[in-house]
Amino acid sequence: MANDNGVQHPAADYEIKKARLSAQMKAGSSVRLSKETSNLFRSRVNGGEKILSARDFNRVLRVNKDEGWAEVEGMTTYEDFVNQTLKFGLMPAVVPQLKTITIGGAATGVGIESTSFRYGLVHETLIEMEILLSSGDTVVCNKYEHADLFYGFPNSYGTFGYALKLKVKLIPVKLYVKIEHARYDNSETYFQALGTACRSNFDFVDGVMFGPGEMYVTTGKFVDQSPFVSDYTYLDIYYKSIRVKKEDYLSVHNYLWRWDTDWFWCSNVFKAQKPVIRRLLGKKRLNSAFYGKIMKWDKKYRFSERFFPLFGIHEEWVIQDVDIPLDNAPKFVEFFFREIGIKPVWVCPIGSFDKSVRFPLYPLSPDKLYVNFGFWGPVRTDKEKGFYNKLVESKVSEFVGRKGLYSDSFYTEEDFWKIYNKPAYDLLKQKYDPQGKLKNLYDKCVRKL
Numbered sequence: 001m002a003n004d005n006g007v008q009h010p011a012a013d014y015e016i017k018k019a020r021l022s023a024q025m026k027a028g029s030s031v032r033l034s035k036e037t038s039n040l041f042r043s044r045v046n047g048g049e050k051i052l053s054a055r056d057f058n059r060v061l062r063v064n065k066d067e068g069w070a071e072v073e074g075m076t077t078y079e080d081f082v083n084q085t086l087k088f089g090l091m092p093a094v095v096p097q098l099k100t101i102t103i104g105g106a107a108t109g110v111g112i113e114s115t116s117f118r119y120g121l122v123h124e125t126l127i128e129m130e131i132l133l134s135s136g137d138t139v140v141c142n143k144y145e146h147a148d149l150f151y152g153f154p155n156s157y158g159t160f161g162y163a164l165k166l167k168v169k170l171i172p173v174k175l176y177v178k179i180e181h182a183r184y185d186n187s188e189t190y191f192q193a194l195g196t197a198c199r200s201n202f203d204f205v206d207g208v209m210f211g212p213g214e215m216y217v218t219t220g221k222f223v224d225q226s227p228f229v230s231d232y233t234y235l236d237i238y239y240k241s242i243r244v245k246k247e248d249y250l251s252v253h254n255y256l257w258r259w260d261t262d263w264f265w266c267s268n269v270f271k272a273q274k275p276v277i278r279r280l281l282g283k284k285r286l287n288s289a290f291y292g293k294i295m296k297w298d299k300k301y302r303f304s305e306r307f308f309p310l311f312g313i314h315e316e317w318v319i320q321d322v323d324i325p326l327d328n329a330p331k332f333v334e335f336f337f338r339e340i341g342i343k344p345v346w347v348c349p350i351g352s353f354d355k356s357v358r359f360p361l362y363p364l365s366p367d368k369l370y371v372n373f374g375f376w377g378p379v380r381t382d383k384e385k386g387f388y389n390k391l392v393e394s395k396v397s398e399f400v401g402r403k404g405l406y407s408d409s410f411y412t413e414e415d416f417w418k419i420y421n422k423p424a425y426d427l428l429k430q431k432y433d434p435q436g437k438l439k440n441l442y443d444k445c446v447r448k449l
């Protein structure tokens with residue numbers, strides 16, 4: 001991999017891998033993707049599909065520093081992607097916080113981070129994609145060619161095809177990020193401040209709500225020099241620092257991965273925030289990939305599901321990311337802390353980068369600022385299965401928001417298709433996967449087929 005003047009991974013390598021995958025696709029009557037890592041939080045029923053191994057599509061092919069873009073294979077993790085671009089003083093315009101999220105997964109699964117107030121969701125940072133269709137053919141799509149697929153791919157979760165190569169917008173970085181945490185104790189002023197921060201010249205904006213009376217807006221700015229540099233990759237914990245520090249400095253690398261070490265704060269579930277456990281685990285295991293493996297193991301063997309009820313504890317996991325228009329955010333927060341009560345909550349503003357484009361399967365109003373609320377935790381319950389998740393789904397609709405589909409969904413088929421644009425989906429499905437070799441979005445995301 002090198003600057004655009006020298007391509008270090010010859011195009012031929014990519015073409016050979018593509019031909020192999022294409023042949024496998026042609027040979028299978030129903031297929032599913034296999035990759036090294038996953039951040040999917042809905043377990044799927046194994047339907048005996050042919051496994052299409054795309055694990056080796058994991059390289060950054062080119063970085064064009066002058067024009068600010070990179071060409072990268074679809075299963076490349078953001079950790080590897082960032083490592084390559086930082087060598088050139090650049091980063092992808094939006095870098096989702098978990099190191100193992102891949103560019104293809106984030107493109108189809110609505111990736112987000114603290115630059116999203118300016119650059120939009122990950123799919124807005126894409127310039128072009130090469131997609132493997134269920135026929136085994138590949139198509140290049142961008143705003144001119146196969147534009148319907150290019151704009152329809154976000155939130156399709158691989159149900160039209162798999163992105164094998166993507167051209168992605170990069171932005172320049174400096175050595176450090178200066179961050180400031182400002183505290184607010186009521187949601188009206190909090191969201192006003194969040195809106196103001198997004199209209200200012202910060203490079204990064206996000207926030208954390210520790211409760212209805214303790215909410216922080218965190219702003220970040222690239223700087224060349226720093227009076228000190230903090231490190232939250234081992235014993236110190238980033239989210240805890242927000243409550244005690246007003247100002248902080250991190251290297252760009254550590255800023256981008258500030259949430260990964262403790263999986264935001266979810267490492268607490270595994271007691272991994274206790275110094276003794278951190279030392280026992282060691283720096284190498286303090287990351288989202290490690291916790292994710294434990295969670296998946298737990299889900300697979302239904303350990304917590306069977307163990308806690310023995311002690312009279314009944315829980316429903318609510319793992320969701322929802323996008324609510326800024327104007328409705330205070331009402332959503334009021335509902336959320338009253339009825340769901342998971343704490344803390346991650347807050348990330350989203351704006352549209354190009355107000356002239358529309359993404360039919362994940363339509364956000366281009367003139368509005370949205371707020372992503374991320375909450376991942378158990379709620380004590382004596383209600384029927386899915387009660388709290390369904391409540392969140394209905395409130396998201398009431399407040400004219402959107403919900404990501406990476407974890408459990410409970411929508412009826414009718415409600416789902418009202419929200420996720422059935423007419424547009426059907427047209428694309430008919431055109432790009434007419435045989436239905438890949439799953440349909442409702443079957444995949446709600447029925448977990």
Ligand SMILES: Cc1cc2nc3c(=O)[nH]c(=O)nc-3n(C[C@H](O)[C@H](O)[C@H](O)COP(=O)(O)OP(=O)(O)OC[C@H]3O[C@@H](n4cnc5c(N)ncnc54)[C@H](O)[C@@H]3O)c2cc1C
Pocket residue numbers: 033035037038039040041074075096097098100101102103104105106108109110111112113157158159161162163164319374376406407
């Ligand atoms: C606890 C938790 C927190 C999260 N927090 C964030 C966050 O803060 N920021 C953020 O951006 N996202 C977050 N996510 C969501 C994440 O970005 C999405 O789930 C994303 O799709 C994961 O990408 P992945 O590469 O891990 O894909 P996977 O989990 O492997 O796959 C996700 C889906 O995308 C499909 N897919 C994967 N690769 C491709 C491809 N190349 N082409 C077509 N389809 C493909 C798969 O078939 C699958 O349906 C979070 C998820 C969890 C579970």
